[in-house]
Amino acid sequence: MLIAVSLGPGDESLLAPAARKALERAEVIVGYKGYIDLVSPELLEGKEVFSTGMTGEVERVNRAVDFAAEGRFTAVVCSGDAGIYAMAGLMLETLEARGLLERVDFEVVPGIPAFAAAAALLGAPLMHDFASVSLSDLLTPWETIEKRLRLAAEADFVLAIYNPRSRKRSGHLQKALDIVGQVRSPQTPVGLVKQAARPGQEVLTSTLGEFDPGLVDMQSLVIIGNSSTRLAGERMLTPRGYHTKYQVG
Missing domain, CATH: 3.40.1010.10 (Tetrapyrrole methylase, N-terminal domain)
Known part of the structure; x- marks a missing residue:
């Protein structure tokens, strides 16, 4: 077996x-x-x-x-x-x-999976359609990764970013943020989780325009909201759409 x-x-x-x-x-x-x-x-x-x-x-x-x-x-x-x-x-x-x-x-x-653990710590950022993209180009050409990022951003998916940054790939995350920033507001919420459910865990939220890639390492996962994602207090919230059909609360 x-x-x-x-x-x-x-x-x-x-x-x-x-x-x-x-x-x-x-x-x-x-x-x-x-x-x-x-x-x-x-x-x-x-x-x-x-x-x-x-x-x-x-x-x-x-x-x-x-x-x-x-x-x-x-x-x-x-x-x-x-x-x-x-x-x-x-x-x-x-x-x-x-x-x-x-x-x-x-x-x-x-x-x-890591994106589920990270999402739980951030609040509810994956409540609607989302795409998971790894920025590691060890096995996948960077041109393919860029294409997937661009199309997922244009389709307004929430993005869960795996393998966001390493010493050899220190610039990939900034390139990814720039690609998403071409179609998404600078105020779009971005969440960072380091060492999810492990010693040294860190959780923070920022915006697409202010997010600092220097805070990220290979033990991190980054979640970029879609056009409807907002901060609810200190947590990320991507509404499922209930408010469009029902009186929420």
């Missing part, structure tokens, strides 16, 4: 019961070392653990497939949801490439 296990945003209280059960059953746990650290020691006890650093995804998945092909219950841990910018896709792709789809049972345990 090969199973992609979603850890959620990091806090143990947000680990889904099905994910905990999978980790309890696992004989081998595989993952990025930073995500292994999110697993409580009691769930790692007595199990073989294989981890690598960043950019070791292919190596990790191939080792996990090797373990599973040997008949060992193998869990690959992922931050957030395993099927959103995580390892579920590469795991399935590897099984397909190695001709093991019929031999190795594969399963995905869903979890709380």
Whole structure:
């Protein structure tokens, strides 16, 4: 059995019961070392653990497939949801490439994705249609990312921005803000969440015109409101539309 296990945003209280059960059953746990650290020691006890650093995804998945092909219950841990910018896709792709789809049972345990954790901390910014865009151009050409940003902004989607900024990509977030700013007001609310549900958590709101990309790192998620998003006190609110049909309050 090969199973992609979603850890959620990091806090143990947000680990889904099905994910905990999978980790309890696992004989081998595989993952990025930073995500292994999110697993409580009691769930790692007595199990073989294989981890690598960043950019070791292919190596990790191939080792996990090797373990599973040997008949060992193998869990690959992922931050957030395993099927959103995580390892579920590469795991399935590897099984397909190695001709093991019929031999190795594969399963995905869903979890709380980063944009859901960040939205909860910010208030209710994702109450209407939204688009999720990663600014990492390691696997996706920047031209494609720019196109997706532009079209999503023109369609008035709320935008959840993953991988917004790193030392090697320090200018990508400002470019993204400029693209959105071509069609959206400078007063559009923008939310920043760092280390959601983890030690060091930070939450702040700003506007598209005043937002400082220098506050952002790779452990951050940025949410840019649409044309109807507003601040309700210190929280972001994107109305679903009830006020257009009913008397709210």
